[in-house]
Amino acid sequence: MSIASVEALLGVGGNLPAPIAPPPPxxxxxxxxxxxxxxxxxxxxxxxxxxxxxxxREVEALTRELMRLGSVESEDVDGVMNEFHGLMTAQHFIGRGGVDFAREILAAGLGEDKAGDILSRLNVVYTEVPFASLRNADVRQLVTFLKDEHAQIIALVLAHLTAAQSAEVLSGFAPEQQAEVAHRIAMMDRTSPEMVRLVEEELGRRMGSLLAHQDMTTVGGVETLVEIINRSPRPTERSILEWLDNTDPELAEQVRSQMFVFEDIVTIDDRSLQQVLREVEANDLATALKGVRPDVRDKVVRNLSERAAENLSEEIELLGPVRTRTVEEAQAKVVGIIRTLEESGVLTLTRGQDDEFVA
Structure with missing residues (x-):
C-alpha cells in the first residue's frame, strides 16, 4: 500500500489544512x-x-469601571462568580478557625491544589487580622475584658477591630479612659509583628484561645480614630474631643478636620443640604436644632420652603425643654444621613480646607 493511500485512509496529507492551534490562555x-x-x-x-x-474614592473607581465594562463573555462572568464564591467560603472558614482550618476544609472538598489556589489569591486581598476572634465577641464582654488593661494595649486591640465595634467598646469605658485610649490610637502608626504576637499570646492565655497574628502593617492613626469617633454616641465624641483639646490641641485639630459634626452643616452647599433635609424626619430635625447656634438654624431654615420653615419653627416651640442627650441623638441621626449620602457619592463634604476666597 502506498504512502498516499495510507494518508487517505488516515485523513491526512494532500491539501488538508494544518491542525488549528489551541487558543491562547x-x-x-x-x-x-x-x-x-x-x-x-x-x-x-x-x-x-x-x-x-x-x-x-472606591465608589468613584468602581463606577468608572462599570461605565467602561461593556459586554462580558459568560465564561468570564462564571469565572468571577466562582472566584468570589471560593474566596467567601475561604474567609468564612478562616474566621471560624484560622488559615490552617480553612485549608483543611477546602482541601477536603476541592482538593489540595484548588484549596491552595484559593488561599493564595485570597492572600492578596485578605490578611488574617490580629485579634480576629474578638470580632465575634459580645461588646459587653470586650469592655469587661479590656477595661483593666493598659491604655496602649486597648488601643492596639481596638485599632484592629472594625470601627463600629471599636466605637461600641470605647463607649463602655469611663470618659477619662476613652480619651486616653483615643489619643493612643491616633498616635499609633506601625506596630512590629513581635509586639502584636506577644500581646496576642498574653490575651490568648487569658481568654483560653490563641489569637491570630499578621505581618507588620499600618494600624491606628488619626484616620482610624476619626472612623471610630464618627460611629460613637455624641457624648463619647464630645468627651474625646474635649480631652484632646486640653492635652494635644494640634492633634485635636487634625481629628476635627477629618470628621463631620452636626454644626458643620453650615459648610454644606445649599443644594446638597436640601437633599439631606428631604431624608430627615421633621421631629428629628426640630429636636436637633434645639439650642444650636443661630447660624446653624438659619442655614437649615433657608433651605426649606416657606411652609416647611414655618412648620419647623412651630415644632421647635412645641417641643419645650429637651434633654441634651435627646438633642444629641437627633443630631447624630442627621449626621448619619449626611455620612450615608456622602459614602454613596450623592454629596461631597469638604474637610480641613482653610483656603480663603476673595470675590
Whole structure:
C-alpha cells in the first residue's frame, strides 16, 4: 500500500489544512474589573447597599469601571462568580478557625491544589487580622475584658477591630479612659509583628484561645480614630474631643478636620443640604436644632420652603425643654444621613480646607 493511500485512509496529507492551534490562555482579569463584573450581576438594590459600604474614592473607581465594562463573555462572568464564591467560603472558614482550618476544609472538598489556589489569591486581598476572634465577641464582654488593661494595649486591640465595634467598646469605658485610649490610637502608626504576637499570646492565655497574628502593617492613626469617633454616641465624641483639646490641641485639630459634626452643616452647599433635609424626619430635625447656634438654624431654615420653615419653627416651640442627650441623638441621626449620602457619592463634604476666597 502506498504512502498516499495510507494518508487517505488516515485523513491526512494532500491539501488538508494544518491542525488549528489551541487558543491562547485568557489574560488574568484586573481586580477592579472583576469587582465591576460582580456588581453588574447584582440587583440595583443589592448593588446600592454594597456601594454604600465603600469609601467615596472606591465608589468613584468602581463606577468608572462599570461605565467602561461593556459586554462580558459568560465564561468570564462564571469565572468571577466562582472566584468570589471560593474566596467567601475561604474567609468564612478562616474566621471560624484560622488559615490552617480553612485549608483543611477546602482541601477536603476541592482538593489540595484548588484549596491552595484559593488561599493564595485570597492572600492578596485578605490578611488574617490580629485579634480576629474578638470580632465575634459580645461588646459587653470586650469592655469587661479590656477595661483593666493598659491604655496602649486597648488601643492596639481596638485599632484592629472594625470601627463600629471599636466605637461600641470605647463607649463602655469611663470618659477619662476613652480619651486616653483615643489619643493612643491616633498616635499609633506601625506596630512590629513581635509586639502584636506577644500581646496576642498574653490575651490568648487569658481568654483560653490563641489569637491570630499578621505581618507588620499600618494600624491606628488619626484616620482610624476619626472612623471610630464618627460611629460613637455624641457624648463619647464630645468627651474625646474635649480631652484632646486640653492635652494635644494640634492633634485635636487634625481629628476635627477629618470628621463631620452636626454644626458643620453650615459648610454644606445649599443644594446638597436640601437633599439631606428631604431624608430627615421633621421631629428629628426640630429636636436637633434645639439650642444650636443661630447660624446653624438659619442655614437649615433657608433651605426649606416657606411652609416647611414655618412648620419647623412651630415644632421647635412645641417641643419645650429637651434633654441634651435627646438633642444629641437627633443630631447624630442627621449626621448619619449626611455620612450615608456622602459614602454613596450623592454629596461631597469638604474637610480641613482653610483656603480663603476673595470675590
Amino acid at each position: 485568557r489574560p488574568e482579569m484586573p481586580g477592579l474589573r472583576k469587582a465591576a463584573v460582580f456588581l453588574a450581576q447584582m440587583s440595583k438594590e443589592e448593588a446600592g447597599v454594597l456601594l454604600s459600604k465603600l469609601r467615596p
